[in-house]
Amino acid sequence: MASPRLTSLVASLPSTVPFTGPETLELQRGKPFSARIGANESSFGPAPSVLDAIRTEASEIWKYGDPENYELCHAIAAHHGVEPQNIMPGAGVDALLGLAVRQYVQDGDSVINSLGGYPTFNYHVAGYGGKLVTVPYINDKSDLDGLLDAACKKNAAILYLANPDNPMGTWHAGSDIQSFIERVPETTMLVLDEAYCETGPASAFPPFETDRPNILRMRTFSKAYGLAGIRCGYVVGSAETIKSFHKIRDHFAVNRLAQAAAIAALKDQAYLRDVVARIIAGRNRIAAIAKANGLSTIPSATNFVAIDCGEDGTFATAVLNGLIARDIFVRKPGAPLLDRCIRVSVGIEEQLDLFDAALPAALEEARKQAHTRKTA
Helix, strand or coil: CCCCCCCHHHHHCCCCCCCCCHHHHHHHHCCCCCEECCCCCCCCCCCHHHHHHHHHHHCCCCCCCCCCCHHHHHHHHHHHCCCHHHEEEECHHHHHHHHHHHHHCCCCCEEEEECCCCHHHHHHHHHCCCEEEEECCECCECCHHHHHHHHHHHCCCEEEEECCCCCCCCCCCHHHHHHHHHHCCCCCEEEEECCCHHHCCHHHCCCCCCCCCCEEEEEECCCCCCCHHHCCEEEECCHHHHHHHCCCCCCCCCCHHHHHHHHHHHHCHHHHHHHHHHHHHHHHHHHHHHHHCCCEECCCCCCEEEEECCCCHHHHHHHHHHHHHCCEECECCCCCCHHHEEEEECCCHHHHHHHHHHHHHHHHHHHHHHHHHHHC
16 A cells, blocks of 8 residues: 655664663553663752743743743843744753754864763764764763864864763863864864753853854753753854754744743742752762762763663663663663763652662662573
8 A cells, every 4th residue: 555655764763762761661661760860850840930930921821822932042142142033942952952953064074072872972963964973982981083073084064072072971171171072173063061061060061152153052951950852942153053943943843831930030040049959969979879879970960860880881780780680770871981870860858868778779680690691
């Protein structure tokens, strides 16, 4: 029977998504997780003032949201000391990454990312026909010189860098990032993903340069602000660069509740500071749990910690599976060398208590499996 034809590009793509969500795993398991500490969400939640704003706006949900995001753009611009025309809100950084790739990547264009870097970006690159070129991490950090070298050699359409990094949590000093920005080829668009900026040191982030046409700095309300479920992020860029987003964006992507929540979140910086302090304490707690079990951790400027399980990726996967079997949802990097780690999000005390209780048994089980493999 005849049917409509997919484009050759879409037909060539794998039927996969970047992540398997915890909800999918819960359906497969037939029961919920006791500790959801794998998706880098903030289980501290948004500020009470943000929840109040959402409740107030809920009665107006029959209306479309403002397609120009006027109040939100002005609020974000004021927060960063830039102009509203330098701001493009969207339905989270993931959606904005897709819009960026759509604008700058044609079929066959080279795009640069770290090997093991954020997979959703790679997903969009594949979806628009780009050719992904990856650069290995060095000592668990993105290789700035290697990324630049690849961008120059490949005449890259886009160069992607996350600072702080996901999945490792490491970061580069702002002075190094500034030098990196200045060395990016003029014909390459730098996508600087700063989703975890609120949880990192201020010194890691150079000032905004809104006259530079080849950089898109992306930020989100999903992490420290505790609004992952509402889907709201934004780009900061030059006015001319931002203009091109209007040619292709979904004008109702940021719904009324998201607009109200984001504006309220920006107003409550005291709550944000409290959450960041709790995240730092949580990172320290995770590091202490790891140390008590004979493991080390990678220094982190994010709301998660990468724990080095001390062996190879097979061993770390066994630890991961052992935790999942004990109702603890965590994730791990998949790239070679990075895959020796598991990645644990900061959670509330009760969640970290459960992780603390489950880790020794998961490790013991993984060690027994490793011994069996070695003696087989």
